[in-house]
Amino acid sequence: MNKTLLAGLMALALAGCASKPPEQPFTLTLAHINDTHSHFDPTDARVTLGKQTVFTRLGGYPRLLSQAKALRQQAELNEQPLLFVHGGDAWQGTGYFKLNRGAMNADALSQMQLDAMALGEHEFALDNGRLSAFVQGVNFPVLAANLDASQDPDLQGLDNLKPYVLYAFDGNEKEQVETVDDAGKRPVVAVMGLVLEDMANLSPHVGKLRFEREVDSAQNTVRALREQGVKHIVAVTHLGLERDRHLAQKVNGIDLIVGGHSHSLLGDFGNLGWGSGEPYARRFNNPDGIGTTCVVQAGRFAQAMGQVSVTFTPNGRVSRCEGGNTLLSDNVFYRDIRRGDKYRLSEAQQQRLRAAIEAEPNISMVAEDSALRAHIDKQYRPALVNAYGDEVGHVPLALTHVELPVEGRGSQIAPLVAASQLYWVNSPQVQAVTGRRADFALVAAGAVRNSLEPGVLKEGNVGLELLPFGNPISLVSLTGRQVAGLLLETINAALSSDAHTGRFPYGAGLRYSFNETSRGRGYLNRIEYLDNGQWQRIEPDARYQLALDGYHASGNEGWNTLFDSQQVFTDRLDLAFVNGKPAVFPVARLSKNVRGAIEVHYFNRPLDCKKAGVTCNTDARALIDYVRTRRPVLTALPESGVALNRL
Structure with a gap:
């Protein structure tokens, strides 16, 4: 080839390389909730605004939904990638759950348009048949990388129960993909789930499920994702803040941990009379000394929503992680927890308090989503009111x-x-x-x-x-x-x-x-x-x-002395009602099955709380x-x- 022509082609190539814009950093925003415990309605709360202590209501599912919609609208306007996740323990906590046994949770959570949810211990409160119905009834993936359901007849093979899920982003638009190759050139975020490794000690209803070590399973899952070419990894966990921090310092490659279980409202809420929690979006060094993992959590009972923004370098490292939790408040205030008209503050006082909230960074007045509020009031609330007896x-x-x-x-x-x-x-x-x-x-x-x-x-x-x-x-x-x-x-x-x-x-x-x-x-x-x-x-x-109570009498939840004292023989008596009268069920001993769950062995007749006429x-x-x-x-x-x- 002519040297002059070759030199010209090389110059053009170099010029093209020089003019190519550098790869832009990828920023991801996550909205997150955890430990909502069937608090579909708002909860009464006491807050301090300025020097005045007042009473209002916080949260509830219709208010969470309104906040989520506002964040989605903002992300869409800014062409910003956004995920909305739940850190587990949606079940139990109110009469709604006792009456609807998971079905209402599936209904209301599906209206939230979540992108993923971790399993908490309270999701195992009933039996795996009920949990299976919930997993199949929601319109978002339920995640648990350290859960082996292969031997459980109720949960094995469920398409919606996954170790992780992949999302590909093009600005604000996202698509769930099966592989990195399916995403093309779009950035991919993996969201993996982790459940408590000692679940069998916390819940008596785990069936034939096996729970693997949290740290080992997390590292193996991260390794598999990295081998696929995934650069950005979020873990949605239900382990508690202490274990989340341990995970961050023992596992390489998790960029963000969105947690639950310990009900940690991270951030300083002293301005509202709630005291100061641990810092929000604190970063921990990974064991390789190179990577860092950011950790967040958003309190409990559907009172608050967290929002964290994570920016990554082109090679996938976290360069920035910041955000905060926001309490979601009603806009009506009282001087007494009993509320009622005679305790309602004057309109002038209401206006001053609303202005005070506008000036605070960690509380916001949010109207309830009217459609979800009406749905709860029509479909579920009448039975709740009637059931209170x-x-x-x-x-x-x-x-x-x-x-x-x-x-x-x-x-x-x-x-x-x-x-x-x-x-x-x-x-x-x-x-x-x-x-x-x-x-x-x-x-x-x-x-x-x-x-x-x-x-x-x-x-x-x-x-x-x-x-x-x-x-x-x-x-x-x-x-x-x-x-x-x-x-x-x-x-x-x-x-x-x-x-x-x-x-x-x-x-x-x-x-x-x-x-x-x-x-x-x-x-x-x-x-x-x-x-x-x-x-x-x-x-x-x-x-x-x-x-x-019988649950702790068996040594569950770390009351180990009671289990240790009853392995060979015990004089324990469990007390229930049979046909409305107190009855005794003598316990012979305790044992643990191969999955580590504690089992109670009775003399003569076992205590079967599902049997007709038996009330436990x-x-x-x-x-x-x-x-x-x-x-x-x-x-x-x-x-x-x-x-x-x-x-």
């Missing part, structure tokens, strides 16, 4: 439930639940069938699902909302040494940074003092029980009768009877019995 008593002042005591203030409700169980098992009609008297009762904080607002208390407020799990009460004997061990293991497990605080124990007829000596660790310097009106020291070798929710019935007969005006007990001295 008879009046039990009255709550004159709000009773708050917090799982872990903060600055000496713990739950006002968990001690009442414990007191009701102690009262019920020691009532003449129950003692007639057990032949025993309980010395004290314990309640795990996570067994109580919500606070109580002032007003009428109905049966449904207890059985459908406060104690919705339908657990029998159990009587089991422990030595004083085992009681101390149980308290130590559950307190320590609840105190570690961002742990699952639902393990924390409250009691009745029992009081203790715990001193923390290092972060998340400490010792008991006093354990006493009430004996004939006098507080007595728990003796290490003496045996005591403990009342508690003695935990809720005990509180209903206690309020009706002993405390019709329900107020907090004088003391909780818990003295928690933290560093």
Whole structure:
């Protein structure tokens, strides 16, 4: 070839390369929610605006939908890629779930136009047949990379239950694709799901599912995605904030973790009187020392929505990750939680508060989506109102439930639940069938699902909302040494940074003092029980009768001492109603199956809560009877019995 011509062609080629625009960074926005727990309606809330404390309502599904639509519209105008995901635990929490058993969740969530959802432990609250119907009933993928459903007859082979899903973007337009090759030159984002590896210990209804190690499964999934050519990986998890951070520091290649389970409202909400949470969108170094992973979570009960923006370098590294959670507020305010016209603030005061909200970065007034509101009110709410049943008593002042005591203030409700169980098992009609008297009762904080607002208390407020799990009460004997061990293991497990605080124990007829000596660790310097009106020291070798719900009596959720003490033989009695009368079901022993789930073995007849005439929710019935007969005006007990001295 002529050298002059060759030189000219090379010059043109070089000029073309020089004029080619550099590859632009890819920015992805994610809207996210988690732990919505069937809170389709808004929840009453207290907020501080300026120096004024007021009451309003937050969240609910129609408000979430309005916020999601607004974010989609904004992303469309800006031609910005957007995903909307749910971090799991959509199930349980309100009477809606008890009545509709997952069907309402599938209906309402499908209207949200989610792009993915992780499975939480409460999605396993019923049985895998119900879960299968939910997975097949929603219009978005349900994700769990560390779930092996191949041996489970209900969940195996479901097209909509996936380890991950791929989305290809062209500006704001997205398409779910099977492979990177299907995307062409469009950027691809993989969204993978992770569930709790110890699910079998948290839920008794996992069927033949197997749950793999979170870290190992995540790294293997990331490796497979990278080999396909995926540059951008989001993990939607239901592990809790502490495990999410552990995951970020043990796995290479996850760019963003959108979590749930620990109900962490990340960000500083001190401006609203809610205190300061952990930072939102904090980044953690991967073990290779090169990559970073950003971690976010958005509280609980459909009160808030998170929005995080992640910018990637051309080679797929995270260069920027920022955003925040926004509480979604009504625009009407009251001076009392009882709301009502006489407590409503004047219009001038309303206007000042609305202006104050406009000036705050982490709360926004959002109108409910009218179509979804009307659908809930017509299709589901009438049955809910009807199901709440008879009046039990009255709550004159709000009773708050917090799982872990903060600055000496713990739950006002968990001690009442414990007191009701102690009262019920020691009532003449129950003692007639057990032949025993309980010395004290314990309640795990996570067994109580919500606070109580002032007003009428109905049966449904207890059985459908406060104690919705339908657990029998159990009587089991422990030595004083085992009681101390149980308290130590559950307190320590609840105190570690961002742990699952639902393990924390409250009691009745029992009081203790715990001193923390290092972060998340400490010792008991006093354990006493009430004996004939006098507080007595728990003796290490003496045996005591403990009342508690059957779920924790089996050692679930980290109450391991109870499982360990019942593997060979136990004198435990489970209490249920048979044809409306208290009945005893003696337990022989406990064991674990090959999947790690705890199994209860009964003498003679097993306790079958699905059998006609059998009612298992003695935990809720005990509180209903206690309020009706002993405390019709329900107020907090004088003391909780818990003295928690933290560093």
